[in-house]
Structure formats: structure tokens, C-alpha cells
Amino acid sequence: MEPVQELMKVRIRKMEELKSFGIEPYPQRAWECQTTEKIKELYGNMEEEELKESSPSVRCAGRIVSFRDFGKSVFFHILDRKGKIQIYARKDVLESPEYELFKKFDIGDIIGVEGTLFKTKTKELTILARNIVLLAKSLRPLPEKWHGLKDIEERHRKRYLDLIVNEKIRDVFVKRSRIVNFIRLYLTERDFLEVETPMMHLIPGGADAKPFMTHHNALDLDLYLRIAPELYLKRLIVGGMERVFEINRNFRNEGISVKHNPEFTMLEFYQAYATYEDLMRLLEDLITRLVMEIHNGTKINFKGSVIDFSPPWQRYKMEEALEVIGGLNVREESLENLQKLARDLGMEDVNGASRGKLLTKIFEALCEEKLINPTFVTHYPVDVSPLAKRSKEDPDIVERFELYIGGMEIANGFNELNDPFDQKERFINQAARKGQDYPIDEDYIMALEYGMPPTAGCGVGIDRLVMVLTDSPSIREVILFPLLRP
């Protein structure tokens, strides 16, 4: 028998014993109570004497996470969604269950507690238990109380244990929810309409990535999980919705890394009659306020360095960034030199690549990880931006920005290409590069032919933003159940 089963056997034996005394291990019973946080909020500031006089009665529930046994009394902590509170069970005070039966309870058990509050001599607010009810028996031993669960693989595979044992991880996901809520509120207050567009696409579009395939049986139809919602959201702009956003999953069938999970969460928002300049200002405002909301300040720590969100944020044209940060004067570099440089940086098939593609690749290799403070990079080459509008001054450049924070690409926005002729031509060129059978979204072209108002749109990688705001080194730390090999 495996040793863990011996530990379980002990717990099962205790469970049987409790049952024989009429204590159900898995009752379906409601236990109305306050959170530990609420109890601390209401009574935490009261003096010992004051508490002693009023001795307020409270009820709470949670999981037993520690147990200090003194024979005829026990101190232990329970953990609920808001935190921990100490409970004190004494043989001469506990009414039910019988004290000896209560001592059969284990760390990990989920219980309800009813009792009166007092403060220990170390001033810790504690519940002197009168009634304790078993709400669910725990049969497996929890990870160690002091070191917790450290093994990264185990933490991701058994996220429930990670959440029980590692307070910081609970906090990451609380913050993640607050971040998404904040963004949602910010946009809806500005009259953006939240929408949901298809996850299953006939033609994968809106980004340059390999899709996951699936199949609809009744229609006998191959479908793709979306790589981006962009083309559908812009159809809604054509439809007159004017301001829309969607926060949802995208799926990209590519490598997994510290910055990439095959399914990830993206915010995309589109605003008619706005320009990408407007959206840079909006993003700067949104994220600065978000940082203030989460951190009560504009400076935060991320991976050992300090990120300062105080506006205005640095802006570079891509060529400037290459020069200032990468130390490369691109105007003077020949195509051959750029190809050689790209090849040295590990880029494959440099010979077929355009100047714009090479520059973008070199920019990403030389500059990206050095852009720690929020930085907008603008003036992207047209051939890496098939859905963005060309610059009036230079048709090889598009009116586009990317936002970098903490050495990662966080957002990408541009003036939307609404010229159906230019769009069709770019789709055709893209298809030619991708090879035969690469589908063109004719319906999207048709939508543009009906007329799309001048619009700016932007995508924000929510997972990466959460990484930055929670100082998490890996995207897997901000996704509850990241993809793992079985």
C-alpha cells in the first residue's frame, strides 16, 4: 500500500468513528455566517475589556489549516475566501460536538464555527468555540504548513491545493478579477458596448497565427477556433455600433512559453471617429488609473525592476527605437546588412522577407525586452500590418502603435483600414505569401464595401497585463489552469 493511503486510512477510520456518533461527514447543510474579514472588520479594533463585556457571538466557516493541541484545549486557524481567523476550543466550553469527538477532526476539514469573540494575550482576535459542525471531511493530507506547495508542476496540476496553501496565488486571481472588472467598467462608462463574437470561425483571421481546428458534425464543416475577434468586431462598427469591446479567449496553435499560453485572454475595443492617437491617450489613462486602483501609486515592482507608469509615456517611432535602444541606424543599413543581422538573430528565411518584416523582427529581438517602463512604439511597416491604415506621409508605414511594458508587448492598436480596395489587395498579397488555398474573407471585404466609418481599434493582452500588475514571472501564474501535458 502506498504510504499516502495509510494516511488516508487513518482519516477514514476517524470519519467512521464520527459517523457512529451521528456526525455526518458530508452533510448538505447551510451554515449562514460572516467572513473572517467581516468579523475582523467589525470587532478587530475593540479593546480586550470591551470585547470581554460584550462578548459578541459570531459564526463563520472554513477549512482547518493549523492545529495546536494542548490536551484539554486546542488553538487552530480556519481559512475562508477572505483569510484566516483563530479558533479556541476548550473542553469546558465546547457544547457540541463532545470535545473528544472534535479532536478527531483533521487539518483540511471544512467546518462551521459558532462562538464568542475574545482577544488572546497576544491581542489576536479569536473565537471561543461553542459549537463546531463538520461540513466536509478531508481525506488527504495537505501540503506542509510552512513551506507550502512549491513544486511548480504540482501547483499547476493541482491548482486547488495551490490556492489553499499559497496566499499569494489567491491574491493574484483576486487582482485578476479586479483588473478585468475595472477595464469593463472604464469602457462601459465611456459608452462602449460589450459584445460577444464567434469563437468558431470559418476563416481564421485578424492575426497572423496558426489556428486550432475543429469540426461541426451536423453541417460537416471544418471550423477554426478564433485567433482574434478583430474582423467580427469591425463588422459591428460597419453595423453602426460605433463603440464595442470584447474580453474573451483567443486560441493560437503555437509554442508555449513564459509569455504564451495556447488560450489567452484578449481585450479588443474599437471606437469609430477616433484615431490611434486617441486610443494611445485612452490606454495611457486606463492603465494608469488601473495601476493606481491596484497599487495605490504609479510605481510597481516587476521581475526585480521598477516600472513607473506616470504619464506621459515614452513614445518612439520604430526606427527611433531601433536607433536609441538597439543602437542601429536603419536608414543607413542596406537590405543585405539587415538580412545578415536578422539571420544572426536567429530569423529563418530572411531572403524572402521584406525590409519591413526584417526591421520588425530586429526591433523585437533588440529592443522589446528593454522596454520596461510603458512605451508606445509607432510607425510600423505596412507589410506586418495588413489591417491597418497607411500613413498619409509614407505609404510604407501604417498608423499603428504597440505598447510595451515590462519587456513585453501588451497592446497593439491602429487606425483601421476601411478602404475595401486596399484591404482586398493586402489580403491577396497575404494569401500569395501564405501559399495556395489560403482563404480570403470576402464577406469582410463586402462589409467594408458598405462603408466603415474611420475607426481606431486596439487589442490588449490581459494575461500579460495581469503578470505585470501582480509581479508574476510567467503567464502560467496568472491563468488558473494553464495547458499542461497530460
Place this chain on the structure above:
RNA sequence: GGGCCGUUAGCUCAGUCAGGUAGAGCAGCUGACUCUUAAUCAGUUGGCCGGAGGUUCAAAUCCUUCACGGCCCA
């Protein structure tokens, strides 16, 4: 896909360089203890050393290979 590192008790880790009876702390179990909080004190159970091959009188340790993970590169 490539390189490096890791996988030992439920958990956290020693032990691997230099082969010679598999260790500690916590958790568990038995006791003692009615203000502890990593409680304390005494005793104690628990191992397919990731899997499979190989070398050797002898393998957690050396070699090969596979699986899973981490970091870096693509």
C-alpha cells in the same frame, strides 16, 4: 525542435561530485500539557530514490533511453 538543470516519504529538502544497510524537518500515530500561533516535550510509523534497460560482487549515486517539469535558445 536544441542546450543545460531537475524528478528521493503526503509536503519541503539533504544524500549523487568520490558506488558500500535511504536521512532530516513538517504532517501522521502514542503519550504529557487549558493563551498557542512554524506551540513545546518524549516516543514512533512511513520509501518501486520518476519508468525501463545496462555496467558492477554491489547503483538513489555511473551509462543509455523514455516520461514529465524548469530555465535559456529557436
